[in-house]
Amino acid sequence: MGGGDTQATPVFDRVGDLLDAEEPFALVTIIEGPGTGSKLVVRPTGVADPAFEGTLGDPGLDRVAIRDARGELAAGRSGVRHYGEHGEAREETVVVFVESFAVPPRMLVFGAVDFTGALVRVAKVLGYRVTVCDAREVFATSRRFPTADEVVVDWPHRLLERVGENLGERDAVCVLTHDDKFDVPAVISALDTQVGYIGVMGSRRTHANRLVRLREAGVDEAGLARLRSPLGLDIGARTPEETAVSIVAEIIALRTGRSTRALSDSDGPIHG
Amino acid sequence: MREILGDIRRWQRLGRRVALARVVDLEGSGPRLPGAAMAVADDGEVTGSVSGGCVEAAVVTEALEVLGKGDRRMVSFGYSDDEAFAVGLTCGGTVHLFIEPLDW
Numbered sequence: 408m409g410g411g412d413t414q415a416t417p418v419f420d421r422v423g424d425l426l427d428a429e430e431p432f433a434l435v436t437i438i439e440g441p442g443t444g445s446k447l448v449v450r451p452t453g454v455a456d457p458a459f460e461g462t463l464g465d466p467g468l469d470r471v472a473i474r475d476a477r478g479e480l481a482a483g484r485s486g487v488r489h490y491g492e493h494g495e496a497r498e499e500t501v502v503v504f505v506e507s508f509a510v511p512p513r514m515l516v517f518g519a520v521d522f523t524g525a526l527v528r529v530a531k532v533l534g535y536r537v538t539v540c541d542a543r544e545v546f547a548t549s550r551r552f553p554t555a556d557e558v559v560v561d562w563p564h565r566l567l568e569r570v571g572e573n574l575g576e577r578d579a580v581c582v583l584t585h586d587d588k589f590d591v592p593a594v595i596s597a598l599d600t601q602v603g604y605i606g607v608m609g610s611r612r613t614h615a616n617r618l619v620r621l622r623e624a625g626v627d628e629a630g631l632a633r634l635r636s637p638l639g640l641d642i643g644a645r646t647p648e649e650t651a652v653s654i655v656a657e658i659i660a661l662r663t664g665r666s667t668r669a670l671s672d673s674d675g676p677i678h679g
Numbered sequence: 680m681r682e683i684l685g686d687i688r689r690w691q692r693l694g695r696r697v698a699l700a701r702v703v704d705l706e707g708s709g710p711r712l713p714g715a716a717m718a719v720a721d722d723g724e725v726t727g728s729v730s731g732g733c734v735e736a737a738v739v740t741e742a743l744e745v746l747g748k749g750d751r752r753m754v755s756f757g758y759s760d761d762e763a764f765a766v767g768l769t770c771g772g773t774v775h776l777f778i779e780p781l782d783w
Contacts (some may be wrong), residue, residue, distance in 0.1 A: 416691065418783045423688065426681050438703055438777040444751045446783055485713040487704045487775075504703040504777060506714050507681070534681075678708045678772070 416444050418461055422508075429536065431510045433476040437463055439502035441492060449476040467493035468501065476505045483509040483577070511536045512577040515570075516555075517563040517593050518584035519546035522608070525647035526581060527555045529655050535579070540566045542589065563593035571600040579604040579658050581638060585613055591620050598630045604658050608640025613637075642668055680716050686726035687718050687781065696721040697781040698742035700728050703753075707772035718781070721746050729776060730756070741778050751779040 422483070425432045435447040442464040449459045449472075459473050460616075471494035479485065485506045491498030514530045516523055519541035530537045531554050538557040541547035547560045559566055563582070574580070580597045584590045585608050597605045609617060614636050621631060639653035640660070660667050670677060680701075692698050702715040710731040717727035717735065720741035728735055734756040741754050757773040 412783060414691075414696070416781055416783060419687075419781055422680070423684050426684060436777065436779075438751075439751060444779055444783065487713075504701070504713070506701065508682075676708050678710060 411601060419450055421460060426508065427552065429510060431480060432508050433480040434508070435472050435476050435591075436504045437462065437501055438487070438504045440500050442501070447472060447476070449473050449480070449645035451480055452477050461519045463501075463503070465493050466468060467495075470494060472503055472505075476507075479505045480507045480509065483507055509577075509627070512579070513538065513574065514579045514581065515563075515566065515574075516538060517541070517580070517589065518541065518583045518586075518608075519548075519551060519558075520583050520585075522583050522647040522650055523556075524552055526583070526654060527552050527653040529648070529651040530579075532651075533655055538566070538570075541584070566595035567593070567596035571596060571602075574600045574602040576603040577600065577662070578602050579606070581654060582607040585609045587617070587620060590617065591624060594621060594634065595624055595626060598626065598633060604661060606654060606657065607634055607636050609637055611637065635661070680714070683716055683718050683727035686723050686724075690718075690720045690724070691781075695724075698745045698778060699781050700729055700738050700742055700754075700776050700778040702774055703777045704775040705772060706775075709772035709774050711774070719743060719746075730774060734774065738776065738778070741776075745778050745780055749780060749782075751777070753777055 422434055431451050433449045435449060437443050437445045445463045447459055447461045447463055447469060463469050463472055468490060471490060488503050488505060489499040490501045492500050511534050514535040514537045515672055516526055516539045517539060519539055523539055527539060529536050536556050538559060539547060539552045539555045540559040540561060540563050542562045544560040547558050549558045551556055580602050582590050582593050590607060592605060618631060635657060638657065639650060640657045642653050644650040644653040666673065687697055698719045700717050702711055702713050704713060711729055713728050717725060717729050717738060719725050719739050725739055731736060745752065754776045755773055
């Protein structure tokens with residue numbers, strides 16, 4: 408970190424390195440009680456490089472804090488917990504803050520079309536790790552999508568065969584190909600994953616035709632009900648950028664379970 | 680933290696001392712969740728945010744005090760009409776912050 412006068416910050420440097428590498432971890436800090444300011448950097452269960460670093464000043468306290476931090480990290484939650492000085496439950500001598508740094512959510516965008524670039528940019532603003540995938544190598548280039556984390560030249564269903572098992576509730580698949588050849592196998596493969604959002608672009612007519620083809624391919628009603636097709640909220644979007652906003656707004660609303668009315672037309676808590 | 684990392688590293692390279700303020704808890708309605716962070720350099724430069732702009736100025740004052748005294752503290756900001764709080768959130772919630780020097 409530069410000059411000789413600079414204060415060494417080894418824990419913070421480690422935090423920065425893990426953030427740069429997009430590795431999951433939890434940062435545990437005593438915020439009230441003996442040892443205020445003491446820290447632990449905790450990796451998820453099963454990671455041992457090392458499994459944790461630092462100490463809260465007591466082995467018993469470290470043990471329960473590490474256990475609880477892993478639980479919070481797995482749930483993607485950050486918050487305050489109370490313990491006794493040696494980690495006793497139901498005591499409140501020590502207050503710790505567990506800050507979870509989960510892996511960024513992933514978005515897979517299938518189809519290197521006009522709308523793709525705008526969706527990649529908007530998804531990056533929201534913190535997604537974005538992969539663009541299209542089988543046509545003239546279109547799927549990093550030069551066309553400079554903000555994408557990854558541009559893959561392949562059939563979408565083959566990409567999903569490789570990465571599908573890692574997709575979860577927080578992740579999204581957006582099928583923008585609106586071409587039968589690509590989107591039917593892509594949708595079928597996406598339905599085989601636990602991905603939280605599957606959006607498929609297309610006009611009402613494209614959508615109706617696609618439903619027929621998906622049913623012919625054996626997709627059941629429960630599968631079809633998972634699809635957001637046509638994707639996006641009805642905000643009258645016309646440009647690629649407006650469409651991208653309508654898509655990510657739908658993803659957010661689906662995650663939070665909120666109505667998509669204007670706040671000015673509703674009441675109740677805004678942030679709750 | 681991710682979004683303020685670059686500024687903090689730049690300050691560190693320049694040999695500035697840094698205080699870090701993090702939202703650790705929230706009661707009721709509030710704009711930023713636990714983990715929202717801002718950092719203040721010893722020359723008063725600021726990065727990040729812990730509310731919708733309601734309490735940042737007061738956090739800067741607290742953070743500079745923390746850098747002066749070298750202590751760590753919990754600071755809470757509530758609804759601004761409540762007499763208990765000189766500065767507050769306009770949305771009616773209470774936000775609890777932990778402020779400390781970046782000496783770790």
